[in-house]
Amino acid sequence: MSADGRFAPSPTGTLHVGNLRTALVAWLFARSQDARYLVRMEDLDTGRVRERFYDEQLHDLAAIGLDWDGPVVRQSERIALYESALEVLRSRGLIYECWCTRAEIREAASAPHGDLPEGAYPGTCRELTARERAEREAGARRPALRVRADAARVAFEDRLAGHQEGVVDDFVVRRNDGAFAYNLAVVVDDGAQGIGEVVRGADLLDSTPRQLWLCDRLGIVAPRHAHVALVLGPDGARLAKRHGAVTLAERAAQGQSADDVRDELAASLGIGARGEHLTPAELVERFSATALRQAA
Numbered sequence: 001m002s003a004d005g006r007f008a009p010s011p012t013g014t015l016h017v018g019n020l021r022t023a024l025v026a027w028l029f030a031r032s033q034d035a036r037y038l039v040r041m042e043d044l045d046t047g048r049v050r051e052r053f054y055d056e057q058l059h060d061l062a063a064i065g066l067d068w069d070g071p072v073v074r075q076s077e078r079i080a081l082y083e084s085a086l087e088v089l090r091s092r093g094l095i096y097e098c099w100c101t102r103a104e105i106r107e108a109a110s111a112p113h114g115d116l117p118e119g120a121y122p123g124t125c126r127e128l129t130a131r132e133r134a135e136r137e138a139g140a141r142r143p144a145l146r147v148r149a150d151a152a153r154v155a156f157e158d159r160l161a162g163h164q165e166g167v168v169d170d171f172v173v174r175r176n177d178g179a180f181a182y183n184l185a186v187v188v189d190d191g192a193q194g195i196g197e198v199v200r201g202a203d204l205l206d207s208t209p210r211q212l213w214l215c216d217r218l219g220i221v222a223p224r225h226a227h228v229a230l231v232l233g234p235d236g237a238r239l240a241k242r243h244g245a246v247t248l249a250e251r252a253a254q255g256q257s258a259d260d261v262r263d264e265l266a267a268s269l270g271i272g273a274r275g276e277h278l279t280p281a282e283l284v285e286r287f288s289a290t291a292l293r294q295a296a
């Protein structure tokens with residue numbers, strides 16, 4: 001297994017310092033192991049993607065001193081890969097159509113369903129009668145596609161968050177508007193790009209069992225994972241616009257350079273002291289995943 005890593009932002013807004021911190025950690029993991037670092041734009045949610053953010057995000061990554069290997073890929077150009085993965089799942093009898101609305105799922109999911117976590121899809125459309133199916137097919141609503149996961153239990157060792165276990169529900173792999181879901185695309189792309197180490201924000205920790213389950217069904221070697229705690233605002237909440245200057249441009253307006261921001265991020269990772277100016281190469285030399293885990 002390679003130690004190749006990646007940063008995979010969605011071009012739906014300006015990166016904030018929390019995103020940049022995650023990008024830096026992923027870069028440090030890869031570069032400290034002499035591995036490749038790729039950038040992939042996760043732009044399948046076409047309603048929210050804006051063209052200007054592709055360049056702006058790359059510009060901000062470069063500004064804090066990160067470099068990457070090869071061309072930046074866009075998920076929107078890789079639909080054929082997701083189609084063929086979907087066909088593999090379908091040929092294995094693992095796909096079914098779901099006509100449920102969000103409100104219907106919320107209502108159905110509030111009742112207990114064996115092992116499934118709260119809020120998980122309870123499997124309403126999994127075993128429809130021929131008549132129920134015909135009724136739904138006759139309606140105007142297009143179905144989403146879900147997997148049959150049979151409430152599989154998945155455990156893994158996260159390099160930062162430690163031992164993790166989860167139950168996999170029948171999650172969506174293609175939305176009812178036709179867009180491929182994050183869980184499918186990320187697994188297919190990481191597999192196709194040879195990613196050996198997924199370093200990303202802790203908000204994605206809960207979705208990891210689903211992705212590992214998919215890897216297994218698609219014959220993809222699962223990468224290792226390291227989920228980085230998200231930067232918190234002074235009020236303890238996840239960093240957001242209301243916390244003031246959170247982007248490089250906003251920091252620049254306050255007189256802080258991109259190098260200053262990198263210093264701040266490095267200090268938040270326990271590398272170097274505040275006020276100590278380290279180059280990206282020096283950060284790589286000082287980086288230790290073990291130390292980061294202990295600091296987290």
Ligand SMILES: [Zn+2]
Binds near residue numbers: 125
């Ligand atoms: Zn359903």
